[in-house]
Amino acid sequence: DTAVSQTPKYLVTQMGNDKSIKCEQNLGHDTMYWYKQDSKKFLKIMFSYNNKELIINETVPNRFSPKSPDKAHLNLHINSLELGDSAVYFCASSLTGVGAQETQYFGPGTRLLVL
């Protein structure tokens, strides 16, 4: 009974392709996030959404476009994939998104490899 799930778990693709990663949470949380963890293990926020509204948009190339069809889902679409996009992408959610003390629940990650 996974709280935050992501599909696919692994994604191997060629440079220049377009791909999507899906995230769903069944915790009833209002806020969802996308993080990128690079090869050096740095975990960095990319986006956050609260009730389908974009809250945080870090300095991410506009090839990355998040979409939240409802508050339980936050998908990430990546256009024109580049080698440097290879990383593990984590989706997370938190109850309200208000307050740094609030627990963020992470999904298992999507391992993206761009060849």
Added chain:
Amino acid sequence: QKEVEQDPGPLSVPEGAIVSLNCTYSNSAFQYFMWYRQYSRKGPELLMYTYSSGNKEDGRFTAQVDKSSKYISLFIRDSQPSDSATYLCAMSSYGGSNYKLTFGKGTLLTVNP
């Protein structure tokens, strides 16, 4: 200089040892401090949260924050093989609706039976 510095290790200890994990930071506005544990091929999970300075204890885990030195620590007593994971510190300067967590690189810990 990165905002949050954390020695990536790896750190290898025998079972039962006391483990000390540390982060330093440069942003004096950070007030919220967290430790996340990440098992191999899994997402991070929140272990401890501390606001401002002081200590917090939870079972075998103790988190310490020294804001004057911009230094935070996580101590694990009586370490177990199940504690083998990467430990990430995280911090934030703001507690409102658009706060961001800034993570350290993580320290890879192995506890040997």
